[in-house]
Amino acid sequence: MRPTMKDIAQKTGLSVTTVSLALNNKPANIPPRTRELVLNAARELGYRPNKLAAGLRGKCTNTLGLILPDIRNVFFSSLCKGAEDACREMGWNVILCNTSDSHRRDMEYIQILADRSVDGILYCISSDSTLLQAQESCKLLGSLSMPFVLLDRDAGIAGCDLVLTDHRQGGFLGARHLLFLGHRHIALVTGPSHLNGCKQRLDGVKRAYEDAGIVFDPALVYEGNFRLESGEASVDFLLNKKISAVFAFNDMMAYGIYKGLRRRGLRVPRDLSVIGYDDVFPSDIVGVPLTSVRQPVYEMGKAGARRMISRIQQPQILCETKLLSPVLVLRESTAPFK
């Protein structure tokens, strides 16, 4: 059996209280000699605190729940790694929950994590959630008095912490780069238009256009669904327009565009400049490395976890939205307009 504080107490002839006080560096007047005594006994016995017992008694389990759609998606696994790294550095652990993008499972996992007394939840709202459902999950979290930080998805929930990429800036950076290269007729392959992230990217694009004195043309917008197929499907649309460049609102669709162009014997960037968004895939496995607006996903996970732990330790701090800056990563899929 694992040694407990009781064993240390027995071995030293002290009480369990003194042992607890000494081991936890509590501001009781434990004289150095006694502390030494306890610490030595603990070392000799190979004592390790039982986190379950400490969690049950005290207020804190040092555990976070992480709810996300699917860890197989590199976006979320990077987020997760960031969160876990931050937690490890601070002595916390992470319980991982995959929802398969189902709101029902969001709700289930919130309950389960509360049952397990996690101290807080890092929450990527499942994308099948309506605004109402997102509010419902957050209400559940509230009714459980469970602190949480929303990651990546801005569902328009007020009064909570939020960490995500500044998509307005992201859209701006992507568009500005194409404009800088001399492109004047640029198509957009967006994601679902009701998503805040897409609206903001679009805003950013428009701002870049304004700066350059270009008129935004809604006829050059193709609404995709973030999947490769929709990028591929957009190619027919693209080739019917007089454009020299396309900005895809994620990399998957950019690769779909690659595929559609390839099938038609067209080349990137010779025939069309392509820029993506996210930059989560290893870029060197594809023939023409993709220029892309990188979301700092790992950092997002880290920032989210840190924020969560801060909030747990100081519940009174004000809610904030943390916008992380995207970075334009130049590769070979964009070329100057000729």
Add this chain to the structure above:
Amino acid sequence: MRPTMKDIAQKTGLSVTTVSLALNNKPANIPPRTRELVLNAARELGYRPNKLAAGLRGKCTNTLGLILPDIRNVFFSSLCKGAEDACREMGWNVILCNTSDSHRRDMEYIQILADRSVDGILYCISSDSTLLQAQESCKLLGSLSMPFVLLDRDAGIAGCDLVLTDHRQGGFLGARHLLFLGHRHIALVTGPSHLNGCKQRLDGVKRAYEDAGIVFDPALVYEGNFRLESGEASVDFLLNKKISAVFAFNDMMAYGIYKGLRRRGLRVPRDLSVIGYDDVFPSDIVGVPLTSVRQPVYEMGKAGARRMISRIQQPQILCETKLLSPVLVLRESTAPFK
């Protein structure tokens, strides 16, 4: 505050014991009427059991630890998803631990997970571990009486459960396919030769050669390190040999070979047939979709978690090595020999 059993006891006028017995369907003779009474009260109060308390008192926390090198690697995130899915189905949860392939961190996390009273650990040994170090981790697990299942990596540890791909069969399948296409001079770009997984792939390749009456030529073997760069670096070697096909022991190196060939203006499969191993990347984002030997990674995670839970529930069952069958996935990077 969350309602507890005490609250249910108060509300029903029964004792906490009876409540516990009724809620947990224990084989005490609780008459249906009493149980109803308890269940109703529980529902009305919105009672949810406190898993921390149950874990502290009882023997089981229904929690597994999952130790792996880096969740950002799609191989491990698929494994993780499989494990988590299996756990969810059975009412278990997963604490995720990334080791960055460092043995020291393996050891640390084993301790931490034990401190948290997980019931078992799914363990992907970090690849920087020597055989001795792998044995050390397993010894630590043993000394903590912590049940565990090794995943993916066969470090030659005896007396424990192990779930991994049948790499002998994988090597066989890949080589047989190339032979079937008429290739007779085939290069291998392997991983580090001391790894069991590589040895077994090589064995499988040799067996396929024997079946076809081909002599294995060690001069056609290039030892890579599983990274893209080493695949790319192998191309000089490959082009100096009289070969028509190459079998890379993972996909990353296969993509490195793609890259090296592309740079030299050579085409896959026209100039060289290429077959990979793992099949974890989305194959449709690359120009020439890669033929590859697929490891059933998701299933591996699932099988591992199931095995772990079985062992926890029946500690006496015999240890077993579960070999999962790889699958040859035909795509466009291999062509008949001309």
Add this chain to the structure above:
DNA sequence: TTGAAAGCGCTAACAT
């Protein structure tokens, strides 16, 4: 059929 009581390992108010 039900309940009292002990205890899992720990923390913390209170006492000495």
Add this chain to the structure above:
DNA sequence: ATGTTAGCGCTTTCAA
């Protein structure tokens, strides 16, 4: 400076 005591929420023996 240290110990006594109570209790976190639950399970489980033992007794009634």
